[in-house]
Every structure is written in structure tokens, then in C-alpha cells.
Amino acid sequence: xxxxxxxxxxxxxxxxxxxxxxxxxxxxxxxxxxxxxxxxxxxxxxxxxxxxxxxxxxxxxxxxxxxxxxxxxxxxxxxxxxxxxxxxxxxxxxxxxxxxxxxxxxxxxxxxxxxxxxxxxxxxxxxxxxxxxxxxxxxxxxxxxxxxxxxxxxxxxxxxxxxxxxxxxxxxxxxxxxxxxxxxxxxxxxxxxxxxxx
Amino acid sequence: xxxxxxxxxxxxxxxxxxxxxxxxxxxxxxxxxxxxxxxxxxxxxxxxxxxxxxxxxxxxxxxxxxxxxxxxxxxxxxxxxxxxxxxxxxxxxxxxxxxxxxxxxxxxxxxxxxxxxxxxxxxxxxxxxxxxxxxxxxxxxxxxxxxxxxxxxxxxxxxxxxxxxxxxxxxxxxxxxxxxxxxxxxxxxxxxxxxxxxxxxxxxxxxxxxxxxxxxxxxxxxxxxxxxxxxxxxxxxxxxxxxxxxxxxxxxxxxxxxxxxxxxxxxxxxxxxxxxxxxxxxxxxxxxxxxxxxxxxxxxxxxxxxxxxxxxxxxxxxxxxxxxxxxxxxxxxxxxxxxxxxxxxxxxxxxxxxxxxxxxxxxxxxx
Numbered sequence: 398x399x400x401x402x403x404x405x406x407x408x409x410x411x412x413x414x415x416x417x418x419x420x421x422x423x424x425x426x427x428x429x430x431x432x433x434x435x436x437x438x439x440x441x442x443x444x445x446x447x448x449x450x451x452x453x454x455x456x457x458x459x460x461x462x463x464x465x466x467x468x469x470x471x472x473x474x475x476x477x478x479x480x481x482x483x484x485x486x487x488x489x490x491x492x493x494x495x496x497x498x499x500x501x502x503x504x505x506x507x508x509x510x511x512x513x514x515x516x517x518x519x520x521x522x523x524x525x526x527x528x529x530x531x532x533x534x535x536x537x538x539x540x541x542x543x544x545x546x547x548x549x550x551x552x553x554x555x556x557x558x559x560x561x562x563x564x565x566x567x568x569x570x571x572x573x574x575x576x577x578x579x580x581x582x583x584x585x586x587x588x589x590x591x592x593x594x595x
Numbered sequence: 596x597x598x599x600x601x602x603x604x605x606x607x608x609x610x611x612x613x614x615x616x617x618x619x620x621x622x623x624x625x626x627x628x629x630x631x632x633x634x635x636x637x638x639x640x641x642x643x644x645x646x647x648x649x650x651x652x653x654x655x656x657x658x659x660x661x662x663x664x665x666x667x668x669x670x671x672x673x674x675x676x677x678x679x680x681x682x683x684x685x686x687x688x689x690x691x692x693x694x695x696x697x698x699x700x701x702x703x704x705x706x707x708x709x710x711x712x713x714x715x716x717x718x719x720x721x722x723x724x725x726x727x728x729x730x731x732x733x734x735x736x737x738x739x740x741x742x743x744x745x746x747x748x749x750x751x752x753x754x755x756x757x758x759x760x761x762x763x764x765x766x767x768x769x770x771x772x773x774x775x776x777x778x779x780x781x782x783x784x785x786x787x788x789x790x791x792x793x794x795x796x797x798x799x800x801x802x803x804x805x806x807x808x809x810x811x812x813x814x815x816x817x818x819x820x821x822x823x824x825x826x827x828x829x830x831x832x833x834x835x836x837x838x839x840x841x842x843x844x845x846x847x848x849x850x851x852x853x854x855x856x857x858x859x860x861x862x863x864x865x866x867x868x869x870x871x872x873x874x875x876x877x878x879x880x881x882x883x884x885x886x887x888x889x890x891x892x893x894x895x896x897x898x899x900x901x902x903x904x905x906x907x908x909x910x911x912x913x914x915x916x917x918x919x920x921x922x923x924x925x926x927x928x929x930x931x932x933x934x935x936x937x938x939x940x941x942x943x944x945x946x947x948x949x950x951x952x953x954x955x956x957x958x959x960x961x962x
Contacts, residue, residue, distance in 0.1 A: 440686075462609065472602050479609060486613035490620055496708075497624050 407538030410531070414542030416590040420518050421550040422583055427518030431551055432576050434512075441555035445548030447509040449541065451491070452522050455484045456540030459523040460533050473527075480523045488514045518547055553583060633714045634658070638722065643709070649675070650705040653717075659724040659821045660717065661763065663777065666705035673704045679714040681707055726821040727751060727762075729792065734814055737877035740798040741843055743783070744808065745791065746818060753789035754822070756782060758850035759829065761959070762792060762822030766804040769811050778804035781933070781959065782823065783846035785853040792820065795877070797843040827959040829854065830929055834955075837922075837930045838866040839914055839942045844934035845878055847959060851931075852885045852892070863891040865921070869914030869938070873898050873905040895921070914938070915945045926950035932958035 420426050427448070434444050459480045467473050492510045495503045513519060522543045526536045557579055566575050627645025632652065634640070641656055650666050650673050653659075664670035671691030677700050684692065688703045707713075729746040737743050748754060756762075763777040784793035799805045812818070829836070829851050838848050845868060855864070870876045875898075882894040897917040901907040910917050915938075930946040932939050939958050946956060 466605065466609070470601055470605055471598070472605055475602055475606055478606055482606075482610050482613060486617060489617055493617075493620055493624050497627075497710075 403532060403534050406532075407535045410535050411538035411542035411545075414539055415546040415549060416587065417593060418543075419546040419550060419587050420522065420543045421547050422580070422587045424521065425584075426521040427516050427547055428580075430512060430516060431547075431554065431580070432573055434509075435551050435554040435558055435576070438552065438555045438559060440509075441551045442548075444509045444512070445544075445551050448513055448516070448518065448547050449544030451484070451488060451510070451513055452519055452544035452547070453537065453540040454491075455480075455487055455519060456522050456526050456536050456543075457533070458483055458487060460526055460531070460536045463527060464533075476524070476527060477520075480520055484519055484523075485514050518543070550583065554579065627710045630709050631712045632709065633712075635716055635719070635722070645709045645711070647709055648705050649702075649707040649709055649713070649715070652709055653704060657726060658717070658721065659726065659763070660704055660721065661779070661824055662705065663779070664705075665774070665776065668703060668706050671703065674701050675704045676700050676716040677702050677707065677713060678716060680711050681713065681715075682710075721824070723755070724822060724824065725751060725754075726819060727754060727792075729818050729820060731812055731814055731816050731818050732791075734812070737795065739874055741877050742796055742798075742809065744794045744796060744812070745784075746794065746820065748790050748792065749817075754792060755789065756786065756823035757828045758782070758786050758854040759827040759847045759959075760823035760825040761827075761847070762794075762820045763824070764794065764804065764808075765819040765821075766807045769807050771806065772803045776803050777821075779824070781825075781827075781846035781850070783849040786850060787853065787857055793846075793849070795843045795846040795849075825959065827931075827933070827957055829860075829931075830955075830957070832929060833860075833862045834929050835863040835927055836865075837918070837925060837928045837946065837951075838864060839869075839918065839930065839932045839934070839938075839946075840866070841869045841914060841934035841938045842875060843877075844932075844938075844959075847933055848931070849878065849881070852889070855892075856885065856888055859890075861890045864889070864893070866892070866894045867897055867914045867917055867921075868894065869897045869899065869917075869934075871899045872902045873907050874902065913941070915941045918942070919945055919949065922949055924950050929955045930957070932956065 414420065418424070421428070421431055430444060435441050459476075462479055462483055463473070463476055467476055467479065488510050522540055526539055531539055554576070558576065561575065570578070625646055629642060630645040632641040632643070632649075641652065643652060648666060650660055650662060660673045660675060662670060662673040666673075668687045674691075674696070681700065681702050684697055684702065685706050688706050689697075691703060692701055728749045730749060731744055732747045733745040735743040735745070759781070761779045761781045763779050766772070766776050766778060768774060780794040780796060782792055783795045784791050796805055796808050798809050827847055840848055848866065854860075855862075866882070868876065868882075876896050879896065886892050886894055895910060895917065897910045897912060897914045898907050899911070899913055901911070925946060928946075928951055930942070930951050932942045934942075943956055943958070947953065
């Protein structure tokens with residue numbers, strides 16, 4: 398594959414990760430922070446931003462660790478352990494750096510970082526990268542796109558839930574109940590994108 | 596076999612490398628250099644290595660900011676005013692700070708990390724707060740679920756406090772509780788005896804500290820307290836006073852009554868003391884003694900519903916009902932309340948409706 402071809406694939410993968418293959422709404426990964434931290438647009442944006450950043454970086458790091466270490470040593474089955482360790486260490490490191498150099502960014506993003514260390518969407522993104530046999534550049538596109546897709550979904554949910562505060566929801570459905578129903582409706586809407594990239 | 600060894604080596608190698616990177620990063624990145632904290636416009640200056648929470652730093656310097664949760668940001672007690680260098684208010688703090696407080700720079704000291712020079716202000720009386728070691732001299736049963744713990748101070752060997760103030764008792768880890776906690780108790784002793792601190796403690800079912808006090812603390816054992824804290828005290832105004840208390844809310848009033856006795860305070864005092872049953876009331880004899888020695892002091896115990904075995908010829912009902920039966924108008928009075936939050940809220944309502952101005956209602960809530 399030439400570089401321009403690869404770049405093109407990366408862009409397509411990135412775009413489809415946002416819309417047609419949305420990691421949250423079509424693959425249903427990362428549901429717990431999605432339901433619990435989507436009460437306010439501001440916090441949803443903070444968490445989503447953190448997810449975009451961590452997902453992009455860890456997919457790339459894990460690609461390197463997988464292809465340059467595990468594949469070489471014939472230890473592919475160890476990817477689960479390795480990916481988790483790398484994600485955890487990376488999140489720790491980033492938290493330390495922004496705590497030191499950018500208190501303002503830390504205030505907006507930092508408190509969410511420990512939360513997403515154990516987010517299944519983050520690990521899922523790295524595992525899909527392996528299953529789908531992406532190259533490094535395509536993985537970059539995939540990681541970034543998956544993150545943005547997650548951000549988009551939680552942002553939309555937070556917007557809807559803020560309006561929901563003023564609407565009359567049947568008592569039994571308040572909280573997680575109505576949130577899951579809305580998530581289902583949103584997922585249906587996202588299926589509408591599925592024909593876009595055949 | 597070879598592959599297994601290789602696998603273990605590879606994964607532990609990567610993990611070790613990552614751990615090393617983090618350790619090195621911690622060394623170089625998480626270094627904040629030397630920071631200076633200026634307290635109350637130069638009254639005290641602390642120079643230290645940055646990176647810790649402000650609350651921890653102040654505690655290490657023996658400046659005791661009240662804190663019940665141990666720095667987890669859940670109790671909201673450890674407020675200090677930060678004039679310079681505090682950075683933006685964190686989302687973890689906002690639930691505990693009013694808009695006014697945020698404007699004045701009030702922060703939760705456990706959430707503020709010392710990363711640069713700070714200029715802070717803490718209430719003057721906290722500067723006189725110290726840590727004391729003491730010996731639990733005597734434990735007396737007051738009722739079936741209340742005890743009086745008499746502490747003799749060792750180092751320092753005396754305490755200056757205003758009657759009505761409280762101390763924090765350190766409850767060490769014991770079987771069933773694995774962390775140190777501090778709990779606040781009003782001082783219930785005669786202020787003239789400066790080497791002694793009495794605490795009246797009512798057993799809270801499953802309470803961490805009260806369980807320790809009731810089941811583990813022995814006479815002769817060493818304990819640690821810090822204090823004094825609190826604004827609850829008798830005002831300088833000689834206006835007649837209405838005391839309302841329930842259960843172990845008796846504690847600060849014992850100290851205040853001793854103070855009045857020493858000062859030959861002649862202001863009229865009506866003290867309503869409530870319990871569910873007769874067995875909930877404590878120190879009735881001591882109150883009788885104060886009635887004899889103080890010029891105009893009346894103690895009015897009130898029992899909600901005496902138990903079937905109990906004889907009671909005193910007042911019945913809730914303390915708040917007794918107060919509204921006794922008085923039509925309390926406009927000249929000052930009210931002093933101590934007890935459970937529910938009782939205090941009810942009492943505030945009653946005394947307000949009887950004409951006491953909000954500024955003249957003083958209270959201590961024990962949650």
C-alpha cells in the first residue's frame with residue numbers, strides 16, 4: 398500500500414469510526430461512564446476530551462508494542478495483559494504531566510483520567526486495531542475517530558439529558574432507565590449512517 | 596516451556612520498564628520546588644517542598660484545620676481562605692462552597708495542592724489550636740448509653756478554651772476499623788481546671804469512634820486530642836438566656852454553667868433538657884447543684900414518653916413543645932442550642948416564632 402493510499406484508508410476508517418462504526422452506539426463499549434457522567438454537557442465534554450486523547454495515544458502505543466514486540470516474539474495472546482498495563486501507565490504519566498504543567502487543563506480533564514483507565518472502550522479500541530489488522534497510520538485514524546465518536550455520543554446524550562430535567566419522565570423510568578432507552582434510539586439513528594461508506 | 600519463560604520475561608520486562616518510567620517521571624516532573632506559605636499576613640511563614648495537599652502541610656505544621664473525612668473532600672470542614680496562588684476552584688469543591696465563599700477565595704484545603712507560593716488566611720483561633728496527649732483518667736456511666744470520659748492532659752499539660760468549644764478526639768485503628776479518625780466532642784469540664792478535659796459521649800450504634808470509646812478505651816490509657824475549636828460560647832450580653840439541649844448536647848452547657856458560677860454571672864437562665872425517656876437524661880444532680888449556686892438558673896428536664904417502668908413527675912412532651920408552653924414571647928432572650936440536627940432545626944423554628952432574632956440564636960449541631 399502506498400502512503401497516499403494508506404492515508405486515504407486512515408481517513409475513511411476515522412470517518413466511519415465516528416459515524417457508521419461508532420464505538421459506543423454500534424459496538425456498545427464504554428457504557429458505564431456514558432450513563433453515569435452524561436448529566437451535564439460540561440463534564441461530558443471533559444470526559445469525552447480525555448477519551449479522545451487517551452484512545453488516540455494508546456491505540457498507537459499498543460500498535461507499536463503489539464507489532465514490534467509481541468508479534469516478533471510470537472506472544473500475541475499476551476496482548477490483553479500488555480495493553481491494559483500500557484494504558485494504565487500511560488494514563489498515570491499523562492495525569493502527572495498535566496497536573497504539573499497545566500493546572501487549568503488538569504482541572505477540566507485530569508479528574509476524569511483515572512476514570513477512563515478502566516474504560517472498556519479504550520481497551521476495545523486497541524483490540525479492534527489488532528483484529529482488523531490496521532497499519533500504524535490507519536490505527537492512528539481509527540483511535541482518533543473512535544474517540545471522537547465516543548465524545549459525540551456522550552455529548553449528544555448530555556444535551557438530551559439536560560433537557561430531560563425539565564420534562565416529565567414516568568417515575569419508573571427516571572435515571573438509568575430513560576438513559577438506556579435514549580441510547581437505543583440514538584443507536585437506531587446512527588444506523589442511518591451505515592450506508593454512507595459501503 | 597521456552598515460550599512460557601519468554602512470555603513471562605517479556606511481559607514483566609515491559610511492566611518493569613513502564614514502572615521505571617513512572618518512577619523517573621515522578622522524580623522529575625512531580626517536583627514543585629520550594630514553596631512558601633504565608634499565613635494571616637505574615638503571622639507565620641512555612642517553607643516546604645511542594646506537591647502535597649494544603650491540609651496535610653498544615654497538619655504537619657501542627658496547625659489543625661478541622662476535618663472529619665481525612666482529606667477525601669467529603670466533609671467540607673477544612674475551609675481556608677486563599678488570597679493568592681490557589682488556582683481555580685475544583686469541581687470536587689463546589690458542592691461545599693457557596694457563591695459568596697467562592698468569591699472570597701474560600702477553598703477546601705484538602706483539595707488544594709501546594710504547587711507554588713500561597714498566601715492564606717485561617718481563623719485566628721485555629722492558630723491557638725494544638726495537639727495534646729492525655730490520659731483517660733476515669734470513665735463514668737452517666738446513662739445506659741452515655742459515658743463521661745475524664746482526660747488528664749499530659750503534654751501540653753493545660754488547655755485554654757472558651758466554655759462551649761469542642762475538641763477533636765483521635766480514634767486510633769482497632770479491630771473493626773482500620774483507619775485513624777477524628778471526631779468532635781464538646782468540652783464538658785470546669786474551665787477553672789485547665790489540666791482536665793471531660794467529654795460526654797453518647798454511644799452511636801456502629802459509630803467508629805464511639806464504639807472505640809465504649810469498648811476499647813480503658814482507664815489509664817493514653818489518648819490524643821486537638822483543639823479547641825468552635826464559636827459556640829456564652830455572649831457578653833447580659834440578656835436572659837434560654838438553653839435547649841438533648842442527650843449528650845448537655846456537654847457544652849456544663850462547662851458554660853461552671854463558667855457562670857465562677858464569674859458570679861447573674862443573668863437569668865432557663866435550661867430545657869430533653870430525652871425520649873427518663874433513662875436518657877444525665878447529670879440531673881449536677882444541674883440541681885447549679886440551681887442552688889447560680890442566682891437565677893432554672894433547669895427544666897422534659898421527657899417525651901416515660902418508659903412503662905419509669906416514674907416521672909416532670910414535664911412531658913418534646914423540648915420544643917415545653918418551650919412554647921412556657922413562654923409567649925422570648926424577644927429579650929438569647930437562645931443557645933445543642934443537640935441533634937433535627938432537634939436544633941425544630942428548636943430554631945420555635946424560638947424564632949417566639950421573637951428571638953436570628954443573630955441571637957447560637958447553636959452547635961452534632962451530626
